[in-house]
Amino acid sequence: MRRSARAAKRLLSRLAADSLRRETLTTTRAKRSAPHRVYDELAGRIAELGRQAHQRGWALGTSGNFSAGTSRDPLRLAITASGMDKGRLSPAQVLEIDGEGRPVGGGGGRPSAETSLHLAVVRARGAGAVLHTHSPWSTLLSDLHAGAGGLAIEGYEMLKGLDGVTTHEHREWLPIVENTQDWSAGAAEVEAVLRRRPDAHGLLIRRHGLYTWGRDFDEAVRHLEVLEFLLEVVGRSR
Amino acid sequence: MRRSARAAKRLLSRLAADSLRRETLTTTRAKRSAPHRVYDELAGRIAELGRQAHQRGWALGTSGNFSAGTSRDPLRLAITASGMDKGRLSPAQVLEIDGEGRPVGGGGGRPSAETSLHLAVVRARGAGAVLHTHSPWSTLLSDLHAGAGGLAIEGYEMLKGLDGVTTHEHREWLPIVENTQDWSAGAAEVEAVLRRRPDAHGLLIRRHGLYTWGRDFDEAVRHLEVLEFLLEVVGRSR
């Protein structure tokens, strides 16, 4: 009798842990070193964001990739492995890379094909997290406005969700760069564009999607939602 | 008995239970006084609504804020803290303020930057709850119709979901006020607009979003869904 009561209690505590992956992470974390805890926390956040972005239709068909810095010096990023279904993304599908894009730990798989672009954003902005989505609206508008080299979004309250923007009268310029399959060369162009426009909070790749970033993961997620929202408003206003 | 323990173990391991924040709240609540119970109940409803509104795309990027009266005299509101991600909104991110917008209890953080606007609605309408969303359709239509000073919605059955409306032949006028970053002054304008239009059930802030309210939380949520629905119909009918 005592045994069954104890078994019930033990199992119930496991149950709570079993429900949320984040909870599980917390449990595991307690036993790990500080750097591991940072990595585990960010891999969990990346996996959760991937599933949400997939659900919203912003990362279908294994598209989209997400990274977050786990260390500044030496530079280390947690980044989604290449080719993963974001609707089932787990922390084990996130790996750790160094400043040259070489895997140094974390889950298995190869780093995302667009790793050099993430690193370019980190270099140009000192970003703590870089998020890339493929929504219908970003795909469509990055094509329509490619001739102008960018898309201006102005006068919306939602712009105040962008770091440093304190009024809706802000004019946000989203540069548009041509798509390429050679991101080792392309990354240099992206880095140059970002240095020319130090005020930009995001970047569109033509017929490809949105890149945005933030000092930390929370800020990057906020920028992502702000910009995807504004692209939808602009798209529906046509 | 060992059999029942094993059965318990087997069954438990199969469970993938979600630990509901509301359940936890219920437990905590049992030990609290009546005013606290009112506050806890409303903080829970606000958090739940925030997550739903985020899921529908009505409160992305930390936008949106929600309040509910916990006491009339003295006036006390439960209101979302500033800058919270609505997709993860918890009751602990709701705080209690007095009629001047000063925090008097509840969760941490600062009250929403638009607190004065919530208080203006409470003064002008005697509202028991005030809800503010940033949907694409309200953002887009509040801009298109700004020149006319408002948007008329007429002849829809859904209008009957608004308090006191008994026929679809009703004509609802949603005033549109210019956006501002000075809501201490702006709140006076909003209050004046609402007193001039005592029949209005909502209000649009240009390129910013919708405000609506109700005598209690349920009515406010109904008004929110009714108006967001109608804005979508009007937007898609263009």
Place this chain on the structure above:
Amino acid sequence: MRRSARAAKRLLSRLAADSLRRETLTTTRAKRSAPHRVYDELAGRIAELGRQAHQRGWALGTSGNFSAGTSRDPLRLAITASGMDKGRLSPAQVLEIDGEGRPVGGGGGRPSAETSLHLAVVRARGAGAVLHTHSPWSTLLSDLHAGAGGLAIEGYEMLKGLDGVTTHEHREWLPIVENTQDWSAGAAEVEAVLRRRPDAHGLLIRRHGLYTWGRDFDEAVRHLEVLEFLLEVVGRSR
């Protein structure tokens, strides 16, 4: 030890409270008579459909109502109570009415204000279930095509989801009737329209929404999804 057993019990009760309403229903059902089991089953299905329709944006702001026949002779319907939030609809918010629309059992509340319309459909079609939704597309199209007295949908494979339709070459005519607030008179008109068009699987109320039905609940749900899908396709094709 007794404390740990009590703790387990307390935790389990909380988990159980979080469990599916349908499960609870099943348990309760075992002790009830056959007619009660039919009622309970249908009340559960109605509540589940309400929550789904709300999630899809087809029943916002307490709009929408759903009924299912629990007995032919005497006629008895399970029908949603008036004014309920469909996003939280529970079986207890469904009640049982007779052929005159008078409550005879089930949950509390008043029957839906459009009860006479449900009964008209049951009389004209011998329907076993009647479903009414307020989607943006049905609202919008019922207005655009009101002048023609109806909307023809033709040539789509999805039409084969309608009872008795065996080819996509089918032409479905959805009659449109003017909205009214006097459904005791309006119901007679609806019944007359349905008798004139014995081939129609649904009906639009102008600026109000869709009515559809089926021999049983499953067929009615299928008709609902088929017609809402087709209205979206027609709406987006404009």
Place this chain on the structure above:
Amino acid sequence: MRRSARAAKRLLSRLAADSLRRETLTTTRAKRSAPHRVYDELAGRIAELGRQAHQRGWALGTSGNFSAGTSRDPLRLAITASGMDKGRLSPAQVLEIDGEGRPVGGGGGRPSAETSLHLAVVRARGAGAVLHTHSPWSTLLSDLHAGAGGLAIEGYEMLKGLDGVTTHEHREWLPIVENTQDWSAGAAEVEAVLRRRPDAHGLLIRRHGLYTWGRDFDEAVRHLEVLEFLLEVVGRSR
């Protein structure tokens, strides 16, 4: 004490009934032979995909059907039974057929009415999985472009999610075939079209929907999401 143990057991049984279908499957699987495990795994994946596609509005009203090869020689497919509600699709609503479309095992029901089409795709492509959805965009665009005999999608990054496509400069041609109710004849036409266009990754049936496939289930799901995404972008760009 015994009472609390019994109470625990009773509550647990109810909770367990509410547990995940996949869990149940896993448990059952442990006792089954290797071919059965392949079948069970694929039936589970098909059921899960059906529920997701329904949730996205790609398989409403019992539309859509999905298959996956369980054996090459002899040819065996797991395929959705005809007329099932995809929102509630369970592994028991998937059955196993041979190369002539005759049921040889698995769940109950008749194989999908479009079984011959699935088999045509398997013959023409050696596909390991065939997926068919009815989204609004595929329905609408398959009609608009029917005159041209197909729809070209070119220049999008998302195209790289298609097997063998290594650059966004790829031009994907989606053949459009007329809808028919005689799929024993129609299947031959589909097979001929696919053999003429060995580079196509999908196929539209006019006013009916999309067929796509992959070497295995994961690849087919990726192709489905890629093509549905691109159809939405093309549709919204009009």
